Amino acid sequence: MSSRNWTQELPKAARDYVEGRRLDEVECIVADMAGVARGKAMPASKFAQQEKFFLPNSIFLQTITGEWADNPTGAFTEPDMVLTPDFSTASAAPWTADITLQVIHDVLDQQGRPVPVAPRNVLKRIVGLYEEKGWRPVVAPEMEFFLVARNIDPNQPIIPPMGRSGRRAAAKQAYSMSAVDEYGKVIDDIYDFAEAQGFEIDGILQEGGAGQVEINLAHGDPVRLADEIFYFKRLIREAALRHDCFATFMAKPIEGEPGSAMHIHHSVVDIKTGKNIFSAANGQETPAFLHFIAGMQTHLPAAIALLAPYVNSYRRYVPDFAAPINLEWGRDNRTTGLRVPISGPEARRLENRLAGMDCNPYLGLAASLACGYLGLTEGKMPRAECLGDAYMSEDELPYNLGDALDLMAESDAMREVIGAEFTEVYQSVKRNEYKEFLQVISPWEREHLLLNV
The missing domain is CATH 3.30.590.10 (Glutamine synthetase/guanido kinase, catalytic domain)
Known part of the structure; x- marks a missing residue:
């Protein structure tokens, strides 16, 4: 994500939350089929150095009980999807012990196209x-x-x-x-x-x-x-x-x-x-x-x-x-x-x-x-x-x-x-x-x- 101050891209509420305090962690999340948050949490210092991260597309095949449904579109090879931060969604997680931000990510395939089964992409469609x-x-x-x-x-x-x-x-x-x-x-x-x-x-x-x-x-x-x-x-x-x-x-x-x-x-x-x-x-x-x-x-x-x-x-x-x-x-x-x-x-x-x-x-x-x-x-x-x-x-x-x-x-x-x-x-x-x-x-x-x- 280069050395720029990415926190300047945050909404005002998120900037106000971290102002004058050390940001410890960033949660990189997407909603699965059930609306459950899936993703990764990482130190803020590491998040600042990354422009994207990866999750397997199988997260959209997981049922509410944690089982896996059959993939009707092809073999179950679990290719990675590319997740990039939508900074307009950055929001505090004020219940955590450390100073933490949540950021919803856009979900793309490896060719840069929106993944059609991602629920947020369905609404955007x-x-x-x-x-x-x-x-x-x-x-x-x-x-x-x-x-x-x-x-x-x-x-x-x-x-x-x-x-x-x-x-x-x-x-x-x-x-x-x-x-x-x-x-x-x-x-x-x-x-x-x-x-x-x-x-x-x-x-x-x-x-x-x-x-x-x-x-x-x-x-x-x-x-x-x-x-x-x-x-x-x-x-x-x-x-x-x-x-x-x-x-x-x-x-x-x-x-x-x-x-x-x-x-x-x-x-x-x-x-x-x-x-x-x-x-x-x-x-x-x-x-x-x-x-x-x-x-x-x-x-x-x-x-x-x-x-x-x-x-x-x-x-x-x-x-x-x-x-x-x-x-x-x-x-x-x-x-x-x-x-x-x-x-x-x-x-x-x-x-x-x-x-x-x-x-x-x-x-x-x-x-x-x-x-x-x-x-x-x-x-x-x-x-x-x-x-x-x-x-x-x-x-x-x-x-x-x-x-x-x-x-x-x-x-x-x-x-x-x-x-x-x-x-x-x-x-x-x-x-x-x-x-x-x-x-x-x-x-x-x-x-x-x-x-x-």
Whole structure:
């Protein structure tokens, strides 16, 4: 990396964090299929002398259990990929004992081309499709998660954490300030870590589950916000560990409680004019807005495997349990899977309420934006707006991971926009995980089938 002072290329928050202090370590990371950070940590002095480093492409074939899926694109020779730092992503790791920075890296092959199966590259691909049409997509994610008591035995159910009152966190306390105060020290650390990392939190609130929290992020560029969610998951887990509890982003961690979603708000801006293409000059909705909704209704079934990537994800799709399981759309209607929030014309947007918080943020945003993009290019009209309770609608979504993967594999349109090679590798990884799950015998089966059938 030559002898230049590379720290001058860092964002202001990262420069402020290291100013006047000795930087000890740099973590060079990428997100794998699950959104897990993979990479290398090295002394800052060594990082300053390197312009790139290498990781095998097999990191994108690793399942959530640590097994290896078959490589559908060729022999399993594990060629090296070239990783180069994206200094705009440099961020503090304020929970470490030493002064440490994290840097997300671009993933290229040895010919300098983006590796198509890298999740961050998949999202960049989708953003690029918008840009080719003269559009700039804008998103605003909402992150839901649970704080839970430490669980070191997977055979035991997950339970809510102990609050400062000495009582377990209570459910059905949505928007309660006193409920948030029960684990205020964790929230304080989340704020402190986020500030050190230069992240803007739009708001924190108590959700409907016991120990369930929601963090809203300000709207912006999809890749930047996916980077932030990737970082946020780690900082939230670290903040929880400081206070003797876990943070989990499982879609449905506690039986009988609501699940955790990653609602995604979408708008699209004309690059030349800077105007929201969903609103006309007179403030009314444009045909493009309706085309975007139609794309969601048409293509989301084929994208669900990316928005709900685990067997547990489908436990969140329960009727009348605070999760939309439909493709209806409506204005200010939280029973619909596709909601149009109240806003002025400049902020007109569509909220996709189907994604789970367990999805890889790069792939979740990519999948949702891909559906909207297809709608804009196809020019179809959506079904009539749902004016009532959409929970009563007919089932339109897959109820398990296997069916979701089948729908994804059958969709030529989704395969084309997401990328053929990525689709094949993702299918291989997820079918491996699904096969492993089907070999596990659950307590329900032992309780009800052992002596009764």
